[in-house]
Amino acid sequence: QKEVEQNSGPLSVPEGAIASLNCTYSDRGSQSFFWYRQYSGKSPELIMSIYSNGDKEDGRFTAQLNKASQYVSLLIRDSQPSDSATYLCAVNQGGKLIFGQGTELSVKP
Amino acid sequence: EADIYQTPRYLVIGTGKKITLECSQTMGHDKMYWYQQDPGMELHLIHYSYGVNSTEKGDLSSESTVSRIRTEHFPLTLESARPSHTSQYLCASSEVAGVNEKLFFGSGTQLSVL
Numbered sequence: 001q002k003e004v005e006q007n008s009g010p011l012s013v014p015e016g017a018i019a020s021l022n023c024t025y026s027d028r029g030s031q032s033f034f035w036y037r038q039y040s041g042k043s044p045e046l047i048m049s050i051y052s053n054g055d056k057e058d059g060r061f062t063a064q065l066n067k068a069s070q071y072v073s074l075l076i077r078d079s080q081p082s083d084s085a086t087y088l089c090a091v092n093q094g095g096k097l098i099f100g101q102g103t104e105l106s107v108k109p
Numbered sequence: 110e111a112d113i114y115q116t117p118r119y120l121v122i123g124t125g126k127k128i129t130l131e132c133s134q135t136m137g138h139d140k141m142y143w144y145q146q147d148p149g150m151e152l153h154l155i156h157y158s159y160g161v162n163s164t165e166k167g168d169l170s171s172e173s174t175v176s177r178i179r180t181e182h183f184p185l186t187l188e189s190a191r192p193s194h195t196s197q198y199l200c201a202s203s204e205v206a207g208v209n210e211k212l213f214f215g216s217g218t219q220l221s222v223l
Contacts, residue, residue: 008149032210043199043214044152051209088152095159096167097142097212101151 003027004091006100014108019076021103023089026070032092033065035074038102039085048074079107112136115200115215122190123223130185130218132200141183142201142212145169152199158183190222 006023013019021035032051036044050056050063050072062075072091076083086102113134122128132141139160144152154167156175164175172194174186183202187194197219201212 004151036212043217044212045214046211049209049211086149092210096154096157096165097210098154099144099152102149104149 002100003093003098004089004100006087006089006103008101009104010106011103012106012108013079015079015081017079017107019079019083019105019107021074021076021087021089021105023072023074023100024070025072025089025091025093025098027091027093028067028070030091030093033063033072034090034092034097035061035063035072036088036090036099037085038088044088076105079105081107081109083107113200113202113213113215115198115218117218118216119219119221121221121223124189124191126190128187128190128220130187130198130200130220132183132185132215133181134183134202134213134215135181136202136204136213137180138202138204138213139180140203140210141177142203143167143173143175143183143185144199144201146197146199146217148197155198156185190220192222194220194222196220 035048038044048063056063060077064073088102089100116131142157143155158177200215
């Protein structure tokens, strides 16, 4: 079992829709969770972090964490073509940041 | 914008050569990382460092070494390059702040071993 798992996609949504990205992790002791966005040919950039169960909102982005289910998700409201990228889930495990393989999101105009 | 620099941006080299990928940051961050990423795949942790004279191995460390003599500099060395080393190498740094750790990535080095 991979330490951090994501559906690779691609996930295709129409412009203006809600995009839902999911991630599961194996280490129950993990305390901090991150979502990075990576445009094609570019380096990852942090868009959200979450540490407590529940929802955290930042603009059009909402991160959701359920530690009992070992599940993290990212919702993107009012999706825009500029949101088209690969979204990487990352989990801090024992001082190391472990990444999932990423979910490719395509937002169609 | 993050001030973390990687050189070279692209490198094509023959099998068996020794190479060093450079990474420098001007933010005074203690923690630094090296990741390897193939197209469409996850980032694999190669090495990381908590600060000067600290180096730790990640998942893919067995064929490379790192050093941390200065806070700002974290070079990665492959003693004998092989075609299987062909990949994108990403360096990152972060302020060590417990669980609230934010990574800043460099632009990467695309390595091709012939």
